[in-house]
Amino acid sequence: MTIVGLSSRRSPVPGFAIAVAVLIGGLLAAFTVGRYPVGIGDLINVLAAKALGNRPDVSPAVESVILQVRGPRVVAAVLVGAALALAGTAFQGLFRNPLVSPDILGASSGAALGAVVGIYLSLGVLAIQAVAFIGGLVAVAAVYVVGSAVRSRDPILVLVLTGVVIGSLFGAGVGLVKYLADPYNQLPAMTFWLLGSLSATTVADLIPLLGPVAIGAVVLSALRWRMNVMSLPEEEARALGVATGPLRIAIIASATLVTSASVAAAGIIGWVGLVVPHLARSLVGPDFARLLPASAILGGGYLLLIDTLARTMAQIEIPLGILTAVIGTPFFVWLLASMQKTWS
């Protein structure tokens, strides 16, 4: 940890600059490329007309693409990427483990079960998202209750193990519902949902996403100083006067809130919450005061780039879960190889 920590203490600003550059680059790319041709002139025209309250001087299809289709999708990609990276950063610090991702406590499995049950019951889109969101919260609550009930010298380890076990129980539930589903209609819908996509994002989807993500992000950033203490062994943290129990609950609750909202909106998207925190740590160092915002910015930019690829590479959508894994795996291997010393 010392090597990265020292180098970043000298220069946190370039690290931030890189993260912000990724996000801005992502935004520019995302708004100007896509299946439907939209020029930069059209974009400026529509945005200026909207700002001044005029009618834009472009075809209705172009206006619709910018304001109703691509705009909400770009915003959602940034929000989901930022949320997953934030949650991943918080969990990696809390569990003092570099291999932890936001779904370690079962948020994704719970949301997945909620979503497939929603599809099985033929609920509407917003209801499916609501059930997925609740499923994520319920799964993590169950993990926390069971994990805390077990008396152990290492509560963190017990919590992680409980998360893995209860996560696979929810996974079995997903399998059962898929098995019972109508193979012609419901099963493809479930498969698509589990692969993750932002293709159907509309303006109306942004509010249920923005609310929980904003709350979780505010709480996490308020806790950023205390989170540094969490990465110390429990006894040392106590000695420094930080009550680890309530802090742990607050971190888990906020990370779960943002993860569940993201998964409900976009389906299962792995890797972002695992890889981006490492990348952010190598840019700005391990101090949570800098790490959290850098992770969020970088995560937003990263998922935005991935989603731009997902919607432009082919006539059909490439599922996000597949792209993040294909791009994330080699990257993570490289990161592991080059950062060995940091974690040893």
Add this chain to the structure above:
Amino acid sequence: MMLDRRMLLGSLATVLLLPEGARAESISDSAGRSVPVPARVERVFPAGPPAAILLYTLAPDLLLGWPRTNSPQECGYMLPDICTRPEVGRITGRGNTANLETVLALKPDLIVDVGSTSETFVSLAARVQDQTGIPYALLDGRFLALATAYRKLGQLVGRQDAAEALADYTSRTLTEITGRIANISAENRPQVYYARGPRGLQTGLGGSINVETIELIGRNVAGGSRGGLANVSIEQVLLWDPDVIVTIDLEFFDAVRSDPSWAAVKAVRDNRVHLSPKMPFGWVDFPPSVNRLIGLWWLAKILYPERFPEDLRPLTRDFYARFYHVTPSDAQIDEVLKGRD
């Protein structure tokens, strides 16, 4: 068509040459497998929904049960005592919901599967037939193979006359509908986008069984790439700018006309978004069986109103009487055509 008739004559000749009273010992199914013809057929197990529908239309009394329980609404359009037969699960390889021992306990004389004749299903059929000793026939349920499937099934269950009547109706319907639009070249046919899912953003790619109805008489906008079902973005739909949207999803159908992101799509502007009827079985997509035949008339009227002036209601009543063995009332037919329940 000629080939089918020749094959039928051939098999008739085989029957005639055999000793009196005996039937052909085996026939070749749609995958070219040899299936022994049972001496007596009283109980037939359908391997999946398409097979259950094909069997129900030809010989409802022989149907052992359904892959899934039918809903009371669905039973409003079928023979009530057959429609309420028990759920027996399906045999589809790894995703079996039917236990082979349960299948054996039902003592079927024949197992029928309708659908893909790819190697996966051929080997599954062979395996189940070897394991259980029950003849397992694999039939091709696509439109152009449907008449043959009926004739083969008729031979297997000893209902050649009824099968010939349905096969003949099927061929005549297909010839009539495709004949009327034969002189419209492919590029002059309306572009159709097939919308599935509550957001309407799942569609069937070229050659997928889900869009067979649409591709037989219209142009599938997503036909450029081959495959099964896929997700697409609204941007891509705007770029395709389809003339007509056909959907099976009520939620999408209700939302699309007021959804600003779809407002610029040609089919939405022209008010040409159509909800497919689905009682008792889907008219355009699933299950991929004979139920989609009446959907061809429905779609043809949507795509080419001037060439298909006839009223759908008598056609629907006739189809339901011949295939589903019920004569729906005018009110029922209106309900079916709305496609809402």
